[in-house]
Amino acid sequence: MTGALARGQMAEKAHAIAYWLLPEAAAREVFLREIRRLARQFGAPLFEPHVTIFVAPENPRAPLEVLREVGPVDIELAIHSIRFSEQFTKTLFVQFERNSALQQLGDAIWKAKGARNRYLIDPHLSLLYTKLPSKTKQRLADNIRLPFGKVGFTSICVMRCTSPTTRAVEVGQWKLLAP
Numbered sequence: 001m002t003g004a005l006a007r008g009q010m011a012e013k014a015h016a017i018a019y020w021l022l023p024e025a026a027a028r029e030v031f032l033r034e035i036r037r038l039a040r041q042f043g044a045p046l047f048e049p050h051v052t053i054f055v056a057p058e059n060p061r062a063p064l065e066v067l068r069e070v071g072p073v074d075i076e077l078a079i080h081s082i083r084f085s086e087q088f089t090k091t092l093f094v095q096f097e098r099n100s101a102l103q104q105l106g107d108a109i110w111k112a113k114g115a116r117n118r119y120l121i122d123p124h125l126s127l128l129y130t131k132l133p134s135k136t137k138q139r140l141a142d143n144i145r146l147p148f149g150k151v152g153f154t155s156i157c158v159m160r161c162t163s164p165t166t167r168a169v170e171v172g173q174w175k176l177l178a179p
Contacts, residue, residue: 016163020050045171063158084137096123
């Protein structure tokens with residue numbers, strides 16, 4: 001095997017199916033404004049505000065079937081804090097408190113999807129995907145002010161994404177599979 005071919009194969013990433021919990025309209029607008037402002041400021045990608053509740057490798061079970069089996073959602077999450085990390089998809093994010101209703105929803109998707117591994121939800125809503133110095137991220141986290149302490153989530157969408165997503169170009173390749 002040539003070096004270039006081996007590098008090309010190593011560079012290929014798997015795709016995954018992600019189930020996102022979407023905030024109700026008023027909160028969505030607040031989060032979108034913040035995501036857009038930060039994306040403009042740092043040349044970062046735009047994305048829909050969401051909380052990932054399940055991720056699994058692609059499989060033949062159609063996302064719409066899974067969503068029908070799970071049924072309607074209505075979950076409220078309390079905001080814990082604004083945080084940051086070294087992980088690209090958690091550059092700057094809103095950390096929510098865990099609750100049993102959220103994990104039960106994730107488990108319902110896990111069972112309906114017939115996935116092998118359970119997904120432990122880390123309820124967060126990202127505000128920025130990029131690489132920044134820790135001091136900059138700390139300053140940003142310290143200055144984010146949200147006009148609410150709890151957020152209602154009333155819908156789910158399903159996305160096909162690169163796993164793991166580590167670059168802006170990969171965010172642009174995400175594909176909506178089911179609303």
